Amino acid sequence: MALERVQKVMAEQGMCSRRAAEQIILEGRVKVNGHPVNLGDKMDVNRDTLSIDGQRIRLEKKQEYHYLMLHKPRGFVTTTSDERGRKTVMDLLADYPARVFPVGRLDKDSEGLLLLTNDGSFANLMMHPSHGVSKLYRVTVRPRADESQVIALSKGVTLDDGSVTQPAVINVVVDEPGRTVMEMTIKEGKNRQ
Template sequence: MAEQRIQKVLADQGICSRREAERLIAAGKVKVNGRPVGLGDKMDPDYDKVSIDGKNVRIVRKRQYTYIMLHKPRGYLTTRSDDRGRKTVMDLVADVPAMLRPVGRLDKDSEGLLLMTDDGAFINLLTHPSGGVGKLYRVTVNPRATEEQVVQMASGVVLDDGVRTQPCVIHVVTDEPGRTVLEITLHEGRNRQIRRMCSAVGLQVVRLKRSAEGPVKLGMLQPGEYRELKKSEVSALRNAAQKNTRSAPVREENAPRRPGPLPRKKD
């Protein structure tokens, strides 16, 4: 096997994220063949030996990866561990014999489809900003959303950190006094993005559920349950991410943004 950057090897093996690997390398905690390494250094996974904090890391060749879909319930953190002892999604997949990591995040108060795997390359592909695999959310807000507020969010709004969101597609599912149910499709994944988008236009999220990611749908999977992804689903997700990465346009930071369409969903 050809030499690869050390952080890529560690991420592909599911040992840690690429960012965490870079932090460990910069802190001098990673050695290859007994010698400290720096950022940008490479290794051959077939021959070189790597250690972190003096502990040897087992490199698995041609490993079989595990890919699952979890219906995350509300009240669970999307993290591998919590120093305050709160419930995490790992509690729901404790019987899976693999070192799973979440693919992206759903905040504690949100629910729905969450992909998990031990394939670091797959995680990097789907979470990379240029991947842009669409995620579908069903969102209940109050008070009732006006057309102007929905158009604002679909066109892109400035969040509380000064960053402007990308245009997105929004369908109005239910529109009644006191509340509106929306279906929102995002191609980016900022922290608590939908809640912050709604807050920016004066709306409060009452319920948020992710029902699909790319071509993969949550279906009838019940809260707290999980299932393995089919090979065709894994391939479809990978192809969707790679396609979007190749076709992602290069845009200037201050280029004007076009509003997304605003069709109303038929019952």
């Protein structure tokens, strides 16, 4: 009998992210074999019955994993669905035969490599800062960034929500009047970082 935490099962089955699964569990919406689940509770995918909001969830016993690399163009939101009706990266994969979800995110006005998968363990490995996976961004700043701003970014900055980013490795590629182009390497992906 292979027991796994319920939130991990939900994420690995591609239902939602592990963080979202934890929230759903905290809201009391998840049951295993008819009993409410607490964070950290475990289940056997091959034997136990999982339900969310009273609906039984069909669990895949043996899952085929999919890993996609997508060049996300500007104008698409990195999410599986958007309540405001904006275009999502899933619109670019409308004909893909398996359900996948984004690994991390890029802002609507950003473009670049985005990974998508249905492998929750892989997604967690890539996204969680404790695993130390670096992400490289090429950023154009207008007007030109001055030296003190570049130094501040490399030491870590305080975001609007009061959280502080980890230090970033900054490489200035172009520095000219009106703009600075930098390559930033970070190990976390805080919103609006």
